[in-house]
Amino acid sequence: MGRRILEMIKGRELSTGPEFMVWDKELAQYRPVTYRDIVILLRATTGRANTFLEELRAMGIPAYAELGTGYFAAVEVETFLSLLKIIDNPRQDVPLAGVLRSPIVGLKAEELAEIRLCNCDGDFYDAVVSAARADLEELSRKLTGFLAKLDRWRSQARRGPLADLIWMLYRETGYYDYVGGMVGGTQRQANLRVLYHRAKQFEATSFRGLFRFLRFVERLQDAGSDLGSARTLGESEDVVRVMSIHKSKGLEFPVVFVAGLGKKFNLMDLNKELLMHKKLGLGPQVINLATRVSYPSLPKLLLQQQIKKESVAEEMRVLYVALTRAREKLILVGAVRDLEKSLEKWCSSAAQAGWPLPDTELTAARTYLDWLCPAIARHRNGQALLQLARSEAQPLSEVAADASTWQTAFINLHQVQNPPRDNRQQVAGLLEKVKALAPLGDLGQAAEIERRLNWRYPLAELTAKPAKAAVTEIKRRFDELARLEDEAVPYRPKITGRPRFLQQDKGLTPAERGSAIHLVMQHIPLEKIPAEQDIHRLLEHLVAREILLPEQAAVIDPAQITGFFASPLGQRLLNAGKVQRELPFSLALPAVEVYPELSRAGDGEVVLVQGVIDCLADEGDGLLLIDYKSDAVHPGQASPAERYRGQINLYTRAVQNILGRPVKERVIYLFDSGETLYFGA
Structure with a gap:
């Protein structure tokens, strides 16, 4: 999908520039397609949207998704919460080791082991105190400075508001500026700002103090709740949006990718011991105590069949919503493990008389592709499916001559994976120069680096004058x-x-x-x-x-x-x-x-x-x-x-x-x- 998006925006090798034009309602005219015209729809964004965002950003495609989870799992939030935990109680080994290893202190794994050897009996905080008093040269100086700061931070936590403490830590540790220089720095800084505002809102209640705030966060995590990543972009930003099909209801977009069509429907409710239906009642499991055998009762089998029909019907309604969101282009993307076996199943009803697919095939579907591919195989543009399946079926001429236009493409896994580059010799040569403190030479970026480092704000003299x-x-x-x-x-x-x-x-x-x-x-x-x-x-x-x-x-x-x-x-x-x-x-x-x-x-x-x-x-x-x-x-x-x-x-x-x-x-x-x-x- 990322490559296809780049082709739309930047063009192909033979023709550069946007691939096609889209109609702009506000301008009342056609204009080149941009990133904000493209949306990727998923059945569910939980656990998948993050992967899409990382891959798209790695390809240089600006992307955005409203995520309801993943806030506490963010590295910057987890690291800073560890710092707050040891300010509350420094005798917590895991948070203390995490802060020492983080950029806040910047110790290496070998130095952590050296600290532990200074005191093998007590907790890790005792080992840190012992290492600070020992003659470990640079390591002892680092630990002494850190312990002095920690003592001052703990005093501040007892005296002042929690929000002020957090903002002071951002400034003194430089961690806020550090994460801003990382990949996705804008999002990371936004996450830290959300932590500051959450602390401010918490202290606006009847509760106060660092200890109660940390217990509040722990209860959220234990309950499986999450705050969701901070929102850094608006609807008008020039980015590819990733959203769920449910959230796209009532919206339209020039270009729509519907992804994950090969993912199986969620029918886990059918495997429960006791099934319930609002109209048909209960469907229990029968257990023979004498033979210790369990098997479904007849009511349960009936409920399984009814619940499956209703679940499949709901999935069909969801698919309809996804297919009707596009104004200009609709791109359907799905993956299967065994293409040959899947093609055989999809093309089995290609010669079916009439427009609708057989009801048995509709209810037996496990994925969206089980509906889409049999339908496309009956279209004149779907002959590639019949050829790959080696099927001689002749679709109904009326169906095959439908006015819609489709393009089908089959891509193997190795075609989308980036082949590993063998640059070991180049890396080894660069490492030798670094060890010898020798210049690396021009790697093709010297001019750009010099331009960026020598950049001067053109209106700098105006900033010194009162407005x-x-x-x-x-x-x-x-x-x-x-x-x-x-x-x-x-x-x-x-x-x-x-x-x-x-x-x-x-x-x-x-x-x-x-x-x-x-x-x-x-x-x-x-x-x-x-x-x-x-x-x-x-x-x-x-x-x-x-x-x-x-x-x-x-x-x-x-x-x-x-x-x-x-x-x-x-x-x-x-x-x-x-x-x-x-x-x-x-x-x-x-x-x-x-x-x-x-x-x-x-x-x-x-x-x-x-x-x-x-x-x-x-x-x-x-x-x-x-x-x-x-x-x-x-x-x-x-x-x-x-x-x-x-x-x-x-x-x-x-x-x-x-x-x-x-x-x-x-x-x-x-x-x-x-x-x-x-x-x-």
């Missing part, structure tokens, strides 16, 4: 004078606000004082010029509503507030038709504009700039943008107009881009000096 920034953080990039100032005084972004007790003891910083003034200007009524008494009442009201802290209210100078509203700018604000205060905005700027040092890698990238406009007044014929500043101007500093030009330009750009209206005038008001700075349009 979101505040206006106050990037204003210096738009102001050359501010850059020169930054070179003299390095800019350090504020990590967090000062604790409240520091504000009480040492007073407010200029930035904290500015925030207090902004809060007052945000909540002050704009009905008239406020008096100082109005400012005091407003401060008391804001403190009572816990909008301002008492320490913040204490630094507010009411004279500065009233001075602002008495100025021409304050009068314009009071007379404006609509005023918006503390107006937040987000503006997307080209990355090369914010970071001019970027190369062409920044083309097309954007940086999200966020800020808050102190005041925006609509005067009818345009917008008036006001920005409040509370910091004082000291001798030697650049003028406020130059320092804040970049910031006011960003505010203006944001207003015009977002609101689509022009800003007719931009103003900065300095509360410390009462000065008004006009920037114009």
Whole structure:
């Protein structure tokens, strides 16, 4: 099947490319066949789907199946559960030996034997402790380090949540990263993540601790339950899906492989000592106590016949479901042990009159091939079956001329098995070079290895640049004078606000004082010029509503507030038709504009700039943008107009881009000096 799938996708030797086209409902046109168009149906996936996945992946075919079993049997899960077991109780020989032998510690079998010889009487943990204290050089150093980690992990297991312990073990042991580099690494890492989430869900209940979680897992295993492998792929992934016929009900696929048609029907229920039927009752076994002979009773024979008919009828319904899942191509695959004997049976009714096969042949079938092959042998495309069976039967002409088209192929076992390659000489030569530490030479992969190892992420410089920034953080990039100032005084972004007790003891910083003034200007009524008494009442009201802290209210100078509203700018604000205060905005700027040092890698990238406009007044014929500043101007500093030009330009750009209206005038008001700075349009 794997070779046939590759032929469909990649073509044959003489013609490369997809073998045929399939109809795409979404595109409403034909397109080349892909892996996701192919599905393999099995009567049951338990115990068989894993084999299909391994073989398909070995051939380079991406495949996926939803498995309900196999989780606890996965090597990575079993190994990590062993680590959790010895953290719970290190005196467990098998889990301890498994962890020491695993990549977590990385000991060899010879080293495990050497450990055992250090203490032959106690358990294996005693031998490990003895070996760590012995003078075994590298082995003793490994064991000493492992025992120290184990002791720390056990302390962590007693103190913290189980999920945190598991994730810490993933990081410290590196086992999560290790399994990611193995074959099927994505699936293995997903299995370990499921273990972490299961532990988190377990501790969300009334149960806690590593011991109870391990007992819970043991009870699941003892009951024969399993969690199923983690799901790593979605329905839209370009993979070949393996599923059961039952799950395919109601679905259709362009290409369908129905595999396992030579597997015998499951009729084990017929061999039970006591048969039961919902309508016919009980069918017991008769036991002659005198002769100690057991034989089926007549009711049991009748029940066997009825149950077999019903089971065969159910298998026929399942086969119908499988045969009706394909839209474009249907490929039936089955295997038999004795082809010659099977052909003789299948072709015995080739000359049967009428369309249906004899009822006796239908009920006597043991496999799906016992139905399919006799039917195909009567078709004109099934002459190969009659020829191999050396049958001279002539099928009914009406049946043989059916409009369907079939292709039959017989493949021997040796044709599908890969012949072993005799490369012992090549391997021996390579081993000699490795032992001599000599270069192996170019094995045809040097260029590819060098390309992969030298690969560099083309957008690496963008990863060091913030994708979101505040206006106050990037204003210096738009102001050359501010850059020169930054070179003299390095800019350090504020990590967090000062604790409240520091504000009480040492007073407010200029930035904290500015925030207090902004809060007052945000909540002050704009009905008239406020008096100082109005400012005091407003401060008391804001403190009572816990909008301002008492320490913040204490630094507010009411004279500065009233001075602002008495100025021409304050009068314009009071007379404006609509005023918006503390107006937040987000503006997307080209990355090369914010970071001019970027190369062409920044083309097309954007940086999200966020800020808050102190005041925006609509005067009818345009917008008036006001920005409040509370910091004082000291001798030697650049003028406020130059320092804040970049910031006011960003505010203006944001207003015009977002609101689509022009800003007719931009103003900065300095509360410390009462000065008004006009920037114009």
